[in-house]
Amino acid sequence: MEKIILYSTPSCQYCKMARNFFRDKGVSFVEYNVAENEKAREEMERKSHQLGVPVIDINNHIFVGFDRRAIEIELEKMQ
Numbered sequence: 001m002e003k004i005i006l007y008s009t010p011s012c013q014y015c016k017m018a019r020n021f022f023r024d025k026g027v028s029f030v031e032y033n034v035a036e037n038e039k040a041r042e043e044m045e046r047k048s049h050q051l052g053v054p055v056i057d058i059n060n061h062i063f064v065g066f067d068r069r070a071i072e073i074e075l076e077k078m079q
Contacts, residue, residue: 004029007044007055011035014066015054021068027075 004022006029008015022029032040034053047062048055056063058074
């Protein structure tokens with residue numbers, strides 16, 4: 001089963017763009033606020049090796065930042 005995780009913070013504009021992108025596309029995702037969720041922050045760091053957000057995990061393919069085109073390509077692979 002495909003799984004999309006968005007690691008974000010409330011003040012991050014790129015996180016907001018990613019969130020809106022997934023919602024506009026009708027794509028289900030799980031979002032973790034790493035500013036408040038220490039376990040999620042540690043998981044994000046382990047996956048991406050950094051603290052910047054957003055970090056997007058699409059079936060264990062990690063995207064750091066919001067790269068719309070790269071994410072679209074990865075989503076196309078899921079269909």
